[in-house]
Amino acid sequence: MNLYLRYFDKETLVDNVEKALDFLQSIPEIGLNADLERDIRDYVSSDVFYPKRYKVRPRIYFIIIKTMAATMFDFKQKKAVQQMPVPNAFDRRGLIATALTRLTEERPGWYEGEMKFKRVVLVPATGKYEYRDTLFVVHCKAMSGQDCYERILDNLRDRVDSRSQFPSAKGKNFRYRYLGMWK
The missing domain is CATH 3.10.20 (Ubiquitin-like (UB roll))
Incomplete structure (x- = not known):
């Protein structure tokens, strides 16, 4: 599992939480502290696959996305998107009934x-x-x-x-x- 991080035009794709924290520490506006570091570690170790955004200032955020993409190109082309489970509701013709x-x-x-x-x-x-x-x-x-x-x-x-x-x-x-x- 890799992590995609973005703050305005600064972005990276890393393979562990330490590299992600190094990237965030290189951006002075974010102000990485112990609470934020702990929360990021908890998010990375959890089973949650939803993107997570963290507030820097009012209306200013950075995001972290868990991905299976191996490269930034694969991530941008959405080649490693999480597959959603197929619903069990089928109509009599075998098609998913909306x-x-x-x-x-x-x-x-x-x-x-x-x-x-x-x-x-x-x-x-x-x-x-x-x-x-x-x-x-x-x-x-x-x-x-x-x-x-x-x-x-x-x-x-x-x-x-x-x-x-x-x-x-x-x-x-x-x-x-x-x-x-x-x-």
């Missing part, structure tokens, strides 16, 4: 749609309006999850204050479940 493809997949039948939205309501005590989280659950006939979402919106827009805020179909505040084919 939220958008599942949402728009045509599957006519009954759906249970659940939407949590911000509803504008009048507070009688004060005479003012406020937003309240409201959960709306419905069973409807639809062609897809997207169609279910649109049918819920069409229904709610006629029945609630126009200032109410509705979530995106792709967000966490809308869920749907296929219940089965209609008869």
Whole structure:
């Protein structure tokens, strides 16, 4: 494992923490102290692969990135990028199913749609309006999850204050479940 360090236009690729600390010590603005040295050693010895940035002054940082690249050229060409694990969610065709493809997949039948939205309501005590989280659950006939979402919106827009805020179909505040084919 190698370490890539950068501070503005000064950069290096080293193979151990001692060389990284020598590089940082050669830059007077950084002000390497015992606490910073200990933190860098902890980061290098940890299993964390995310880049780490350290504050030098307000809005001024230097970064350290763990990499498998052997040379600076390989690092710049991203030839030693960490591979992300493949998700286990597969649809019936063996392809990775994304939220958008599942949402728009045509599957006519009954759906249970659940939407949590911000509803504008009048507070009688004060005479003012406020937003309240409201959960709306419905069973409807639809062609897809997207169609279910649109049918819920069409229904709610006629029945609630126009200032109410509705979530995106792709967000966490809308869920749907296929219940089965209609008869």
